[in-house]
Amino acid sequence: MSEDMMTQVERGGYGHAKRLGGYAARRLLRAGAKWFVTSVLPAIAAPLAIGIVCLIGISLFMVWTFGSAPVDAYNMPERAEYERSARECFPVIVSPDAEEERHRLTWGLLAAVDHFAGGIQDGEAKFCGVETALALRPDFEYRDSVVIHERRVKEDDGTTGVIRTETPVKLLTRAHTYKGVYDYSYKWVTEQDGDDRTKREVRDSWEFRADTRKLEALLRDRLCEEPSAELVMMIDKAGEAFTSGKENLDWLVNEEEAWIVDAMGDNWESDLPPPTGEFIWPVEAPVTSPFGNRVHPIYGVTRFHSGIDFGVRSGTPVRSANDGVVRYAGSAGGYGLLVAVDHGGGIVSLYGHNLLAEVEVGNSVKRGQVICMSGNSGVSTGPHLHFEIRRNGKAIDPIEIIAGGGG
């Protein structure tokens, strides 16, 4: 055979085999597809669907449990216990529209109370969820009402009659919560559905009157002293923050810095000459929390601690760190009763959580002069002095300008 023919035969043979092979492959493929659709698919469809549903479920559960971002440093086992306390201590729901639901205690509130009020021991929260839930759960008041149901029926003699039934119900008229008192009012509505007609009272409006005495009484018991208005407010806020996750905690952190700006303004310049002489520590007491990053004992997140905490009893005299002029003496949100002394040269010392101030704005003070009595006001887990030094508005480690180490 010539080279040409060889090529042709070979080509022809090869082409035929290829066509055959292709045909067989298509047959096989078709059979396989048919087998897959008729036998395999029905068998795996249900498990596959269940798998996908489970996957979606698990994802939703993760998002629901941990929020869009996990709550930084806040431990979850404790959270489950608070959730259980809130659920199990809640009164039985009896109103037909479950109006009681809106007054459920959140786990975050219970956690916030423990973190703020006596629950902290050596940096760890002591779990008092059940007692807190029992003390803070709402009291409900009810009145009697009825749901009237009427059905039009054809009698045997052709006339129409009405079968009327009345079901007694309890309507929630007052909820006394840890936030205040809600008074509910109702109006009658009629719903027609074919031959059925239902008349019932539904919630029309409510009035709210703030009353935080429940929370105050609990805090008084735990702290053995009168809680400050800031503390009551902060527990409520921190409770909401715990419940809804980290974003709100960041908001609270910013809020705290805002208190200083509110109190001091944002102009930190001073007419005074730069300070002369050594700075001294305001109290002689152990440091309970140093300057710098730490896990915040109340918010449970890693935060910057802008000062040094000294563990001192309420009523301990606090001394000015150096000569200066009192720039602020009054309430400052989370700082509680705050005293700030301008030492000149852009340096200001701040003394937070006090019981009372011994000086007024504008007073000149000497180094070592008693300027206030320490306390437990503002956002505080117990009596202590928060001592802070700012240079041109920025908190610095007091050790930088005070010789002799930590108090």
Ligand SMILES: [Zn+2]
């Ligand atoms: Zn502090």
